[in-house]
Amino acid sequence: MxxxxxxxxxxxxxxxxxxxxxxxxxxxxxxxxxxxxxxxEAEAKKRKLLVGKVDELKIGEAVEVTYGENDLFLVRSDDGFKVFSAICTHLGCKIKWEGYRNRFYCACHKGIFSANGEVISGPPPRPLDEFEVEVEDNLVYMWMKESNRGLS
Incomplete structure (x- = not known):
């Protein structure tokens, strides 16, 4: 038992x-x-990254910047500076800056974005992803969220 x-x-x-x-x-x-x-959102830490100098970029110009695997464009307009992702919002292809036309172009499916990141034509469903920008002491910084999935 x-x-x-x-x-x-x-x-x-x-x-x-x-x-x-x-x-x-x-x-x-x-x-x-x-x-x-x-x-x-509280878990994501913001990171301040230097993207250029104010006097290196003329109004109407854009320059490509890369941080790790993040391709970006720094654009200067009459309104100031903007930073956009260099990835098309349609299917994730890399976009190019066409300075002579003052626009971004995605060759994959002929998506066209304005210098402000807005969709002009083609299949992209939304504007380019834009990042917060800060100008301090003649330097242009951008803010990116850093999470366990990388920068965003």
């Missing part, structure tokens, strides 16, 4: 440990899944 009790106790402990492990795994999976689907 004592062997039956030991076996039952052993089975009980095994089932309890397995159940506890499954519960803990489910909680962790749900928490990380929720964080992935709904990332917290």
């Amino acid at each position: 004592s062997e039956e009790k030991k076996e039952n106790r052993r089975q009980f402990l095994t089932k309890g440990l397995m159940g506890g492990g499954l519960f803990a795994s489910a909680v962790l999976l749900l928490k990380h899944g929720f964080d992935f689907i709904f990332p917290s």
